[in-house]
Amino acid sequence: MKTDWRFEESEQRRHYVIEPWLDGRRVGRAHGWFEPGESFVLEKIEIDSRQRSRGYGSTVIEQLRQxxxxKACRELxxxxxxxxxxxxxxxxxxxGAKAVPLSASLCAFVITPP
Known part of the structure; x- marks a missing residue:
């Protein structure tokens, strides 16, 4: 699997997009932001419904951890x-992520250290 990364900077935060590709086709997309030395945040990850349960989501998250x-972030x-x-x-x-409730229907998961 090949992955493409794009980064943009705006003030203190740096935004990223990662797209995993397989056989010339994009099979997913993830995006978020990070502050070096602080948090690396994944806002959304999407894997093509036909490609789920094949390890692509795990691979993307492992690349985000790396x-x-x-970037010397203390948590993902x-x-x-x-x-x-x-x-x-x-x-x-x-x-190894731990749940942090955000509301009755949403939570965040934190991996420390990433």
């Missing part, structure tokens, strides 16, 4: 996860 370490935060998204929650917990 990028967070490169997976933001705005619906409490009904049991498959995603199982994945995040298997990767």
């Amino acid at each position: 990028k967070a370490r490169e 935060v997976i933001n705005n996860v619906r409490s009904s998204n049991h498959r995603a929650i199982a994945l995040y917990e298997a990767m």
